[in-house]
Amino acid sequence: MEKLQRHIEHITPIDEIEFESIKTHFTPRRVRKGQYLVSEGDEAKHEYFVLSGIYKVFYVDEQGKEYILQFAQENWWMSDYPAFFKRKPATMYIECLVEGEVLCLTLDSREKLSADFHKMEHFFRVKLTNGYVALQLRIKLLLSGTPQQRYEEFARLYPNLMQQIPKKLIAEFLGVSRETLSRLYQ
Amino acid sequence: MEKLQRHIEHITPIDEIEFESIKTHFTPRRVRKGQYLVSEGDEAKHEYFVLSGIYKVFYVDEQGKEYILQFAQENWWMSDYPAFFKRKPATMYIECLVEGEVLCLTLDSREKLSADFHKMEHFFRVKLTNGYVALQLRIKLLLSGTPQQRYEEFARLYPNLMQQIPKKLIAEFLGVSRETLSRLYQ
Numbered sequence: 001m002e003k004l005q006r007h008i009e010h011i012t013p014i015d016e017i018e019f020e021s022i023k024t025h026f027t028p029r030r031v032r033k034g035q036y037l038v039s040e041g042d043e044a045k046h047e048y049f050v051l052s053g054i055y056k057v058f059y060v061d062e063q064g065k066e067y068i069l070q071f072a073q074e075n076w077w078m079s080d081y082p083a084f085f086k087r088k089p090a091t092m093y094i095e096c097l098v099e100g101e102v103l104c105l106t107l108d109s110r111e112k113l114s115a116d117f118h119k120m121e122h123f124f125r126v127k128l129t130n131g132y133v134a135l136q137l138r139i140k141l142l143l144s145g146t147p148q149q150r151y152e153e154f155a156r157l158y159p160n161l162m163q164q165i166p167k168k169l170i171a172e173f174l175g176v177s178r179e180t181l182s183r184l185y186q
Numbered sequence: 187m188e189k190l191q192r193h194i195e196h197i198t199p200i201d202e203i204e205f206e207s208i209k210t211h212f213t214p215r216r217v218r219k220g221q222y223l224v225s226e227g228d229e230a231k232h233e234y235f236v237l238s239g240i241y242k243v244f245y246v247d248e249q250g251k252e253y254i255l256q257f258a259q260e261n262w263w264m265s266d267y268p269a270f271f272k273r274k275p276a277t278m279y280i281e282c283l284v285e286g287e288v289l290c291l292t293l294d295s296r297e298k299l300s301a302d303f304h305k306m307e308h309f310f311r312v313k314l315t316n317g318y319v320a321l322q323l324r325i326k327l328l329l330s331g332t333p334q335q336r337y338e339e340f341a342r343l344y345p346n347l348m349q350q351i352p353k354k355l356i357a358e359f360l361g362v363s364r365e366t367l368s369r370l371y372q
Binding site for chain 1: 245247251253255267268271272300301304307308310311314315317318319321322323324325326328329330361
């Protein structure tokens with residue numbers, strides 16, 4: 001839980017007594033490579049804080065084609081957010097690419113933490129603000145970026161994911177064909 | 187300011203004394219059709235709460251091509267968020283399409299409201315949550331939706347914008363060519 005404590009304190013100071021109460025809301029879970037945390041149709045019960053490992057959040061269209069919405073690694077948060085926040089069945093999958101451990105948080109716990117601790121409401125607001133900005137920049141890149149610009153932005157933002165994720169998946173995340181990416185970067 | 191009060195109370199109850207203090211942070215501004223609230227390179231000083239009118243948030247690439255990130259209408263919030271939250275120069279434009287009025291809020295005021303009132307921190311967190319989910323769904327649609335699916339989703343979500351915004355701008359927002367849209371919907 002130390003990682004979570006440091007992660008929260010990066011945004012807002014919390015004392016030991018507060019953290020003792022905060023941490024009771026999180027349940028650790030080990031995840032093996034290839035394992036699914038969420039599948040389409042499941043109840044999207046949890047938001048996950050990643051302690052270790054690499055994960056992909058994706059969905060599959062009617063033709064069986066896969067689209068990656070998000071990768072996640074250490075200190076990132078992930079969920080099928082539209083389903084999680086609206087308490088609807090999942091439309092996405094979360095698969096583990098590199099084994100690791102996550103902390104699970106239910107929506108009720110998230111709301112209770114936010115109501116009980118102004119600091120935690122602040123923490124979640126700051127995380128959402130950063131997430132919102134990142135999504136806007138991603139939309140900007142999807143609307144106007146060339147495959148090369150998208151790839152270079154990805155490499156700039158996530159150098160360590162570049163090392164650990166197959167190019168095929170990166171191409172999928174960027175909405176670029178694998179062939180185009182291979183032509184650009186051999 | 188009544189509209190703002192109702193808008194906040196839709197998410198969290200506030201009493202008259204609290205609102206008296208909250209509203210001092212907002213400055214009203216009338217906007218005429220064709221007027222720009224923000225231009226590329228400006229300081230992105232404000233987030234805007236829309237009282238009336240219709241606005242588009244867009245950016246322009248090096249070739250002069252325009253990309254629409256967001257439309258905004260009554261009760262919506264808008265800004266060049268990456269610039270506003272990071273206190274960097276704007277990379278986007280906000281133009282008024284139909285004249286109206288907005289309330290301007292600085293980042294310092296937004297942070298102060300959140301720090302002074304747990305309720306306002308909650309309010310902004312809920313708004314960001316909804317915004318985050320909407321952006322994820324937009325990315326999903328951009329990655330995998332056909333022009334027809336994108337258009338139909340837009341029409342379903344924003345029937346009144348359909349009436350008031352030229353098809354050309356809707357096509358731009360959806361990342362679909364105007365010709366494709368015209369072929370589908372004559």
